[in-house]
Amino acid sequence: SPYQRLSQRMQDITGDRGVLKEVIREGAGDFVTPDASVLEITLWGMEVGLLTMRKGELARFLFKPRYAYGALGCPPLIPPNTTVLFELELLDFLDSAESDEFFALTAEQQDMFPLEKVLKVAGTEREFGNYLFRQNRFHDAKERYKRTSLILCRRPFHPGEQGHIESAKLLVFLNLSFTYLKLERPTRALVYGEQALAIDPKNAKALFRCGQACLHMTEYERARDFLVRAQREQPLNHDINKELKKLASCYRHSMDKEKEMCHRIFSPLHSSAVQQN
Template sequence: MVKYSGYLEYMDKPFDTNCYRRNPRLMKLGKEITLLGMEVGLLTMKKGELARFLFTPSYAYGALGCPPLIPPNATVLFEIELLDFLDSAESDKFFALTTEQQETFPLQKVLKVANTEREFGNYLFRQMRFRDARERYKRASLILCHRSSNGDEQCQIDAAKLLVFLNLSYTYLKLERPVRALAYGEKALEIDKRNVKALFRCGQACLSLTEYEKAREFLVRAQKEQPFNQDINNELKKLASCYRDYMGKEKEMYSRMFAPVCTSPVGPELKNPLQLKGTVP
């Protein structure tokens, strides 16, 4: 994730910048970032670093320039801030393999690929791009679920799967799909039955589904693990309030269903007692 501004000589305003964007998008070297000088410069930088680079024409826009903004043989100044980055080289290599080759990929590299996909998902989630985040998390899930092992290696795979399932559960809550959120929360609980986040997500999903007894069961289990967790305690209060409202509406509905029926001989056109007074002509 990069912020940048490009300047021509003797110009105060940039000819190109992304600094006005609230959330700069991820840009990939060689695809979204194609300026040779910027590629070379970024490879020398650390996360959080701000740097200025002066690019000669061969590292910028060449002998032709980029009309009408960039003249031929222009030397340009770039201010670049490297906010964050993800090393996707291993991930790109993995997805270029056949299915058979992926199955023989070393476990540590598989875990790195899955973590890269999850980190991409986290970035998209923070941008509130929940559908895109879900796709990244699902890619990470598929990589891990297709890999099985024994002993310590399986523990590493399960630990990675747990994080992805929790991410997917939360994302589906944001997408207002509580059934899927509950399914992934329960997958997480199969790995760690006392995981507080999984119990909390399942409770939230059940509350959205108006399955109040199940919601209470999950939330009480989460509260036992973390009695002073404010989010859990607030969700239990919300559950109690929703249940009271639900029971109130149920009571009102049944009272209407079984209310006594009026059998007065007075017709509906004489419901107002004032109509009975006086003389009928």
């Protein structure tokens, strides 16, 4: 069969010819670490195969039924006991080993870590948060970002280290603000947006997030202040200008409702006064 001919030139990576591999395009850098957690992978063979790959690598794999869909198959497309062919491309991966080791330490031991390693751990955690955010897993992303924030905010630093830590904190505060907006918790989004502004008062993203949060809370004057300041920093930013138009529309709608309510309240009084006259 075509699979049998293909398998003759493929590498046996499990020792039982259950998973065979052929590299189509070489990757670069380190292999995926043996203890890596592979997310959202349903086939055992796929997980085994990924752990033999480097970043940027493209490879072809043959999975025997034991490493694929087994005796049941995957009806109606894949019959029982079927050998399957996959092509996998490893775009990127995060090595969490150093991060896991860091969080296994006591708070005192973590404080003794060199700044470079602390920033690396914080960066890894934030990237995990970014991955979860892109999957619309906003609650899980928030937990990753908050863990990153705790590392950076608790860290005692020397004057020469402050700039590096503040830069890392700014990124994670912006992430938290955006995530809380997605979770429809504008009050918390505003808190983290303002923490970002405490680091960089002219940061357009932070001003924009604060404006969005205030708009969600129907605090129109505050929303306008934040958004106008954001527009001042980035006059041609489409999202900022669109949000200002949205704010104007919401404000007009609010004023119209208020006028209508006043009319309903005072109309009976006016009618009664006319009848008495």
